[in-house]
Amino acid sequence: MLTSLLKTITKGKDLSERESTIVMEQIMEGTISDVQLAAFLAALTTKGASEGEIAAFAKTMRRYSMHVPCMTDVFDIVGTGGGRTKTFNISTTAAFVIAAGGVCVAKHGNRAKTSRSGSADVLEALGANIFLSPESCLAMLQDIGICYFYTRYYYYMMKRIDAVREQLGISTVFDVLRPLTNPAQASYEVLGVNAPHLVEPMAHVLASLGVRHGMVVYGQDGSDEISAAAATTVCEFTPKSFSTYEIRPEDFSLPRAERDELRGGLPKYNARLTRRILDGEKGGARTAVIMNAGAGLYIGGSVLNLYAGIRKAARLIDSGLARQKLDDFIVISHHLGEAEKIQLIADKDPEDMI
Known part of the structure; x- marks a missing residue:
C-alpha cells in the first residue's frame, strides 16, 4: 500500500x-x-503537503494521541518552529499574559528542534516542573487558568518518528502537525507558521479540527509568530468566515523592534528575558510579547478586538499580574509534582518497599 x-x-x-x-x-x-x-x-x-492531507493526518494523529478532556473551552498559542529569525520564546512568555487576562490557556510544546530553546526548555530554566500528569495539569488549569502539556510525555509514538526526522535534517509535515495535537484540543488558537503559503491552508485545517475562533500568523521577517520587526500576514477565522489581512506594530502605535532585540539564546538567557519583560522592561521584546498576547486575549474572548487586546496586554504586564501568573505557575507545578510523588509512594505495595 x-x-x-x-x-x-x-x-x-x-x-x-x-x-x-x-x-x-x-x-x-x-x-x-x-x-x-x-x-x-x-x-x-x-x-x-496539501490542506486535505494535513487535515486527514492531524485527525488520525489525534486518534492515536492522549486526549485530556477539560471542563471548559481552552486556548493555545503555538508555532510550528523553523522560522528564520530564531526569536526568544515569545509565545510562551505571551501565554502568561493571556492567562492573567482571564483566558484559560492549555499550552503544549517540546524541547528545542530548530531553535536553541523550546518552550519546555525555557519553562525548566524559569524553574517550573513540566513533568505533570494529566490530572495535575487539569488541576493547575482550574486553579490558576494555565497549564503546560509537555508533548514527549503525552505522545509516546513520536519518539521513533522524531529520530527519523532528526536524521533527515529537513522540514517535514510533522513540523505543522505537532502544533495541531494539543491534548486538550483547544477551541481557540493562535498558530504561527514558518512560510507564507501555509497561512490560509492552516486556518482551514484548524477550522476543520473544531477550532471556533483562531488566527494563523506569519511574520514577514520569517518568524512563526506576530512579528514586532516586520509586517505580519494573518488569517483570522470562525466557523463561518475567513479573513486575511496584514498588521504592523505601527498600526497599534508601537515602535518596530530591531531584529537583535528579538533574537533568542540558550534557555537561561531566554528565561531571564522573559522575567525582564514581565517585570515591565521596555523595548522591542516587550512589543513582540504584547502583540502576540493581545492576539491571544482577542481570540480567547477576553476583549472585542485586537487593538483592545494589545492595550490590555500592556496593562497586565505593567500591573504585575502577568509576572504573578508566572510565579504561581512555577510554585504550583512543584506542589503538584510533590503530591504526585507522595501518591505514587502511597500506592506501592508495602512489601515492595522493604
Missing part, C-alpha cells in the same frame, strides 16, 4: 482523505520501516 502511495506522491499528486488516513495509521502503529518513513516524509516534503 505504501509503495503505491509513494508513487502517487512522487508524481506530484495529492493523496485522498482515505489514503492519507491509512498512511498515518501505519506510521502511528509502527508498521512501516524507518527507511519507508523517511522516503515518505522526503517525498511529501518535495511535493508539498
